[in-house]
Amino acid sequence: MCADTPDYRDTVFLPETDFPMRAGLPEREPAWLERWARLGVYDRLRENTGRPPFILHDGPPYANGHLHIGHALNKILKDFIVRSQQMMGKDARYVPGWDCHGLPIEWKIEEQYRAKGLDKDSVDVVAFRQECRKFAEGWIGVQREEFKRLGITGNWADPYLTMDFHAEAVIAQEFMTFLMNGALYQGSKPVMWSPVEKTALAEAEVEYHDHQSHTIWVKFPVVAVRNTPVLRTLSSINPVDALVGAKVVIWTTTPWTIPQNRAVAYNPAITYGLFEVTSVLEGASAVEGERILVADNLAEQTFRQAKVQEYNRIATVSFVGTEKISLAHPFRGIEGGNGEWDFDVPMLPGDHVTDDAGTGFVHTAPSHGDDDYQIGLKYNLPMTYNVLEDGSFRPDLPIFGGQAILTPEGKEGPANVSVIKQLAYAGALLAKGKLKHSYPHSWRSKAPLIYRNTPQWFAAIDHRLDDGMGSYGDTIRQRALTSIDQLVRWTPQTGRNRLYSMIEARPDWVLSRQRAWGVPLTCFVKRGAKPTDPDFLLRDRAVNARIVAAFEAEGADAWYAEGAKARFLGTDHDPEAYDQVMDVLDVWFDSGSTHAFVLRDRADGAADGIADLYLEGTDQHRGWFHSSMLQACGTIGRAPYRGVLTHGFTLDEKGNKMSKSLGNTVAPEDVIKQYGADILRLWVAQSDYTVDLRIGPEILKGVADSYRRLRNTLRFLLGNLAGFTEAERVAPAEMPELERWVLHRLAELDQRVRQGYDAYDFQGVFQALFNFCTVDLSAFYFDIRKDALYCDAPGSPRRRAARSVLDLLFHRLTTWLAPMLVFTMEDVWLARFPGEEGSVHFEDIPETPAEWRDDALAAKWAGMRQVRRVVTAALEIQRQDKVIGASLEAAPVVHVEDAAVLAALKTVEFADLCITSDILLTADPSPNEAFRLPEVPGVGVVFEKAEGEKCQRCWKILPDVGSHAHPGTCARCAAVLGG
Template structure:
């Protein structure tokens, strides 16, 4: 016996086992902050900018950050948004572009002002008694504090960017540019003062944009109100109708009958806003709806209807209306049609007309007007119309010259001198219902004009800040006209803001997903003029002056003077917008060019959406690290921003530069809990980013984003995060195996692709395919697709196939060409996988990279994705190896049954006979070492017919497997069972292992 017997040699020590210190447990929560500190010390973001500046071939890519609001800790929606942006910036950079990212914050506006007011109220201080500049400074300090907090929270998520120099809408230069952009609207003739219904918050005492409103259920009183027909004016249309129906002989009789029927008739309207009845100016109906005249035949007790009265309403709604008035079908009857030709002739009286002590307030005619907005879905088919309190009402009022009313004050109270209702509020200072609705209803009952009432729940507008209901209220406001030609001679995409916006949407912007286009297009297509003004203090003021002795429709009402504008901008650049509020500001800005006594200074502030809509100008256009052409390649926000930032940015840029400020728009859904419910602190189902990073690490949160379909609403919760963590562990193990496999790999061991075994060439082919998939996926922002493809490749094609097959060669071969080829492929895999996954798993891929390249200046995030040689692709070879893999699957399935039945313990104990009925497949298998591919000690391939009891799998009909045990002894080094074991100088080994030991 030789000296090196199994008793004297530990063969395990002779194996080339993977070596790595890379831990199986990630420990991300503790380790991630260290990598953040390292990146900051290295200034990785700055190095990337320098790298790009030195390489003229890199095209720029600018993702413009939609500014979050600086007033609280981040929620999971913030994390989703910023992580998606980081995926894009990092992937574009690693695919060879110069991808810059300037984070920003929205700093002005009501939420911050509201917080300062709350602090004042808690201290018993009166905001109006505080100097406005001092108040604004407190708002500024509040915003600065939250910016610092949120910046660190965003950085903790691994988000890269120019954090040292973000953009802030309250920076002096930003405030100057916002004012300058407003001045462009002013000088181009787009700004006007008007009085029309706007969303008004009685609690916050300011107008709100649609984006500042959310809808919640609230209870209200719906009422059915009777408007007496006060007059019928004849018309040619009515005459022709009656003549056609009754002829000349009966015409006069029918006219008399019609007059008698309608003389005491009432038009019945329905509304859920009783407080608007005092402001009624007309009644609308739709000629497409069929109306009838009904008579009350009898009434029960406790009924407001009166026997003998006649009511006009839509036929489809009559029965429900009478039921609400407590009338049974036998207690009313239909008398005749009430066609449009008749309704056009009606004039009604206001319910409060002639009421004692009314002071004649409501002694005016109430006409019936046609309106397509009227439907027969609910109510009576007649819509009470108050032009001061609704968009449709306002439009009808404008078309017919109806008078606007000013009965409601800023706090939602009726003006003090309004009869019966003076001083009563719709909502109190806390947003609770006031006494106005009840008072109006009680008065209607008193004057016998209420037919019915109902308590119901409706979805209605609320301020998303105070959570209090809002009302539609006409107030003098400043508007931007979106259908007026813009006087800037920049008409490439249209002459008005609306036409420019619609053209931009259709021709200049790529939408991801495409449904975003439809949503914004419909909003822009139907939207009214933009309400620019807010009655608050913390913001950029509307930097304009109005002449005291003129009306808003006078051409000289607004001062348009470039010299005045220039003085304002110079002051804002040096002092910020506070300059507008300092003593002597009016005289300073008007200078010697105008008499200050002739002008009033406007102190309304701009809608904050105008602020954020202007960011393209002071970020993309003005900053050195902005965009070369002042346009963004991408805006990315949640779907709510179709009515928010996407919308306002579109309108603002179309007004000042003639087109959309972006070339692409990507939208994501909202975050929900695991059950699909909206997150709420009161329900206790919120998931805070900070909690996830503390328990799992930021990479797990990032991986959750990558595994989710962000185009829809995303669910997150404990169980979902556990599943994400499991996927992470599997991927981490793949990277750990790779690190061990390439340990001490050197360039002199590298093998050219053409000299590799077919299996390695096949893996390179798959890498080439996957490289194209990954790049296309990142380019299309399909992060879920990218990660799923890479993850499946790692788990199915590497761990379960290639690694499983090649571990024998890696561990047991000596310095063979096969082992060198495998290690070369492993090195290639390492560089591809780390760069493909680095945009998603920023911390883990840095850890993997540094484990192999631990130099002080080393970082995966300074790398680009390696280019893939075209000659790696080999479709013919790939087709062959797909057949090989199918055959392998049949064999491994057959062996698994033997393992389950404990016939064998490991596949190396088997030497099956594989019957192959397909000649091409058989030939393909014979050109491989199929026993190595199936991890058996031997395999017999044959085209002989398989016995009936041979193992088969349904989807591989060409293969049938007959199990047999391997013949020979077990090699103590590689564990294969072979006949030659015991015949070599190392008697406990096979020939391959004996050679390796020698």
């Protein structure tokens, strides 16, 4: 600028705002949390009466340990939903909760006892339970603050806890509903058992990991044939003579179950062959002349494993299901066996037998497998009780007494190898090996599990319930399957199939656990009665009522107090005639019952006791979604939820499972310290939660960059709205087309945002808003309107219209984004509306008039923006070649073949849209030197420099600059300056 040229910088209306470019979220977010607590935002929102309720029922996290990134993902998704529903006009109540009972806490207290040299079993059970309660309380306090730091809204002052006295009373009451409606029964059957934790586990508590197992092929000699099967010999040998003395071979990966064998199963649909061994390799257990019976399809691999070099197939054996063939147990007559296994082993048909692997015959131990148990029930096989709760054989079991299947540390004990050795000594071992396969483990101790027969309490899910709640079926299973199909909205829809197939095929629910920290199975059994006797279980409503009243007042500890049995039985029943059940309930029954003591009983629950949404990780199809469904179908006759949303797991940047040992974990606390909680929330918003989500340093850098771009858009809004008043507002009908196009986009987005939030499509909502902010606003509308905002007179219609639109943008963007970016939108809101009582979280998303939508206008502007693309691309080349420094130095000639598009361009100030000082529009054919874009046919741009002088106020180059009262200005700027 020349020395004699006036400085007009102070006359330009540049943005004014204290809103910082740098967010400083880690340092500033805690102050907003304190502010919301002081304002009581959550409670004040509840004062907005008359709104339809929306209830997201919190799946309770477990009260032990700091939060991990999966917790953060889960709670942030819930917060998106609660806040968006609230801002769309609902009364979105959210009661956070905690799962407090169960083995992990009990295990921690046991560890403390062991460190002090104390024996848990010698400690008073109530004192032990109090220790568990205290431990849970400590972690609830820690986790509550960690959740709040993420910006999660909710009733943090009054959460629900499964260990609250009322909760324990209701859990017991729900259990006694199963007692009264006949679904409860005691059965002695094999269940998943943890020798490490000494308790039964439900399917929801089981996870599968690779495990190396022993594999053995065992020979069962045929000792009797009473009804000869269909047997076609390939020689003149008598069929009975061919079979007696032959060896039926089984294959198993659990050698320790052989002492419990009580049958061998076959499948009548399989073709079996009788083979004679003619030659063996060194080290083989088979002997020449031995006859082996296996499935034809599995013979080759069986003999290869057994080191049998040559063999002849001497007969085809077809079982038809009516044979009476008896085998000898492999340990019959074994030295030291004391006759334990000197019995005949029947051969029985079973549809579960296949010839895909093994031998085509299945060793059957009814106490140690579900298929085995079902065969045992059908054919009245004896159950065995050889395995104790710690996974060791009973002390008086011959040869193997006291040997452990698994050690207390979850490692392999001596039992497997010992059994294999004894089979070898007895001549019954045909072959052995090792197999790496998927095997059930406890998801808490991570130790392998076994199937163990033990008396347990079950909920019969196919028992006909005569409870007057049969609208959706008469059994728990029927009600659950009907609920899944008719009553529940699934997000994503694949969740429906997963839960349906699980419930369709699942066995009865194992309710009992042999532990101390939990809600007891509040029932009594008649002493001396059998589980099948009609009076085995005491069903007395007065007794039940006394139990519930005691639990309400004292908690479930009342069950363990001295004199509890007499107290609850009262004068109606002789305490000596009944035994008090001391097992505790599966914790999944606890959490499955939350609908009763949260949704049904709380003032901030649901009027009908049904949640609008349950939201958890995909693993909860076998966990909370599953147990809640079964529990509610037994007590209220239907699912306790109308919607279920599932999210994936969190992985590192390479897609690997996170592990402390690998050092690839991402702790929420660390992300918050570096970036702030809003960056973590933005990571969730940008992710597709329906699949597994990746997170790591590089991903978070990308998220932070998106955040900065969005923040700059909002800062532009704030800066250019300084001093805006209602008197300045321009009605939409009086606005220029460009502003009305922005209103059209707002109408489109309002529909997209509301539909997206209703569909829980947060990624779609954020992407639409982010693209709008960065493409439609920052790179288009703001870029064009900077000139009018900075240089037009304050009262000019164009500037007033632009500021009116900025105000409408502000109210929508802040409320649209507030459910996701809770801290940043509060920062933006308070930067414009400072005050002690205000908050963006008190606001609803504004209603957007339908008449703002103008599809014809949008189509017109879409065509003009295409032409603008060609112009800006042509100017960029000139800028790169240093022909011009800024687009205002240009006055290009634009050739447009489409007459309609050309006519449309002439109705607007196209030079302003292209940010050039001038522009010439023509229908003349484009010359050869014109710049073109292949994707925009029919448009050519010839570069020309703008003629005239540069206005020292607005920087446009115009012919009239210098001809006005104010030196170095154009007509527009001179008028603004008053001359």
